[in-house]
Amino acid sequence: MDQNTVFVHAKWQVKEGKLDTVLQLMKEVGERSTQEEGNLFYKLHQSQESQNMIILYEGYINADALETHRNSEHFKNIVLEQVVQLLENREVILMNRLF
Numbered sequence: 001m002d003q004n005t006v007f008v009h010a011k012w013q014v015k016e017g018k019l020d021t022v023l024q025l026m027k028e029v030g031e032r033s034t035q036e037e038g039n040l041f042y043k044l045h046q047s048q049e050s051q052n053m054i055i056l057y058e059g060y061i062n063a064d065a066l067e068t069h070r071n072s073e074h075f076k077n078i079v080l081e082q083v084v085q086l087l088e089n090r091e092v093i094l095m096n097r098l099f
Contacts, residue, residue: 005040005097006066010056013089019052022086025078026054032074033058038065066094 014022026044033042040059047053060066069075084090 004062006060006063007095007097008056008058008060008066009093009095010058011089011091012054012056012083012087013050014052014054015086015088016052018086022054022083025083026056029074029078029083032072033069036065036069036072038062038068 012022023044030042030044033039038061040061041057042059043057045055045057047055058066058069060069
């Protein structure tokens with residue numbers, strides 16, 4: 001990984017009663033995302049303190065690869081059109097590796 005690598009840390013608070021739906025939708029997003037050229041990894045985590053808090057950790061070879069992901073049909077159709085409405089809160093942080 002070089003200095004152009006972009007990492008995404010997304011923290012989602014899922015609405016009560018919607019966790020199973022979000023996880024099912026995100027399984028498909030994860031499978032499709034890891035097949036994208038330029039994707040290094042796409043990992044979904046669950047908080048130990050709050051079952052409804054989901055953390056995504058993603059890696060892309062550069063900003064263009066991340067942009068390609070964000071413009072993909074599965075991101076638009078599943079994440080933006082379906083998942084976002086099932087969230088109470090959504091925070092996304094873009095990061096570069098320091099060392």
